[in-house]
Amino acid sequence: MISNHLVFMIASGDVFGKDQPVSLSLLGSERSRTALEGVAMELEDSLCPLLREVRLGIDPRKVFRDADWALLIGAKPRGPGMERRDLLDLNGQIYKEQGQALNEVASRNCKMLVVGNPCNTNALIGLENAPDLPRRNWHALTRLDENRAKCQLALKAGKFYTSVTNMCIWGNHSTTQVPDFVNAKIEGVPAREYIHDDKWLKEEFTPTVANRGGVLIKKWGRSSAASTAVSIADHIRSLTQPTKEGDCFSTAVITDGNPYGLAEGLVYSMPARSKGDGDYEIIPGFHMNDWLIEKCKASEDELLKERDCVGHLLPNATVAQCMITEDTMLPGEN
Numbered sequence: 001m002i003s004n005h006l007v008f009m010i011a012s013g014d015v016f017g018k019d020q021p022v023s024l025s026l027l028g029s030e031r032s033r034t035a036l037e038g039v040a041m042e043l044e045d046s047l048c049p050l051l052r053e054v055r056l057g058i059d060p061r062k063v064f065r066d067a068d069w070a071l072l073i074g075a076k077p078r079g080p081g082m083e084r085r086d087l088l089d090l091n092g093q094i095y096k097e098q099g100q101a102l103n104e105v106a107s108r109n110c111k112m113l114v115v116g117n118p119c120n121t122n123a124l125i126g127l128e129n130a131p132d133l134p135r136r137n138w139h140a141l142t143r144l145d146e147n148r149a150k151c152q153l154a155l156k157a158g159k160f161y162t163s164v165t166n167m168c169i170w171g172n173h174s175t176t177q178v179p180d181f182v183n184a185k186i187e188g189v190p191a192r193e194y195i196h197d198d199k200w201l202k203e204e205f206t207p208t209v210a211n212r213g214g215v216l217i218k219k220w221g222r223s224s225a226a227s228t229a230v231s232i233a234d235h236i237r238s239l240t241q242p243t244k245e246g247d248c249f250s251t252a253v254i255t256d257g258n259p260y261g262l263a264e265g266l267v268y269s270m271p272a273r274s275k276g277d278g279d280y281e282i283i284p285g286f287h288m289n290d291w292l293i294e295k296c297k298a299s300e301d302e303l304l305k306e307r308d309c310v311g312h313l314l315p316n317a318t319v320a321q322c323m324i325t326e327d328t329m330l331p332g333e334n
């Protein structure tokens, strides 16, 4: 669903630019092989001038050859009665294989963006299984959460979306995520001063952002695909275009050497900026008040538990013991 929106955005130049030819290699599974052929037919019939090549396959070692960007969206949905720990294992297996394949055949500076859930831990599994690729090049998508947070603040303030800046999502792409209204700004003014309603920010804004996907499913009977594809495009443009002065974008990346004292070896969403060269730096100096520190710690603890659960998929893990009892998957996001 997500990929089917995204490939047409890429082919039409909305993602990598109107003067950037693209070659798409589409990876499917045994089950989706013929569906993939259908997508390719639609791409052909769209006559996109920038689209120079479409390759299809189900072997990641062939499909990922020389990839500059790997957008890892494919995942299995949660089946009836399946616990979160089962999903961590099921989809973790996919990302172990894809990490190993990328390690063998992708471009040495390939950028990986993991969307399939649970995306933070899937990205960790991918990067730990790709020792020859830069760890910092692995991202998990929290941009949809950022976009949802910007939308809610703009609606509350009665301003247009673009007036909201410095909007960071911290942590895991789950209900423990932390939409940071402390550092966000509206028309350059701290959002808390602008909105002047801490009760709303803590008790309504935060859960509204985290539960937005579930509400959408109830209304429409399917999960967010178009807005997710848009947020993937936003994420890529944030890395390929310079970040505006005083602004940031959210991305879940490896915490090694992070300036916020977070445990190392996790894929955790933090505020970043880029010169537009595909790379990024974590922005230091965000103000962390007690509320943020407590929330960020809860998301960190959750990611530590997830890492323990997938120890059997991490080549250098010392722990492989699953202590997850709570279900913090975003509602409806498998």
Ligand SMILES: NC(=O)c1ccc[n+]([C@@H]2O[C@H](COP(=O)([O-])OP(=O)(O)OC[C@H]3O[C@@H](n4cnc5c(N)ncnc54)[C@H](O)[C@@H]3O)[C@@H](O)[C@H]2O)c1
Binding pocket: 001, 002, 003, 027, 028, 029, 031, 032, 073, 074, 075, 076, 077, 094, 114, 115, 116, 117, 118, 119, 140, 141, 142, 143, 144, 145, 173, 223, 224, 225, 228, 333, 334
């Ligand atoms: N991070 C986010 O913000 C975010 C937001 C929305 C959805 N998601 C997640 O994105 C994923 C995809 O969502 P969707 O709505 O497109 O789901 P979907 O079920 O429509 O598509 C998933 C596709 O993955 C394919 N697939 C399964 N195993 C594969 C494998 N080993 N290799 C390649 N392809 C494989 C399936 O055949 C299917 O076509 C889900 O895990 C969903 O939870 C993440």
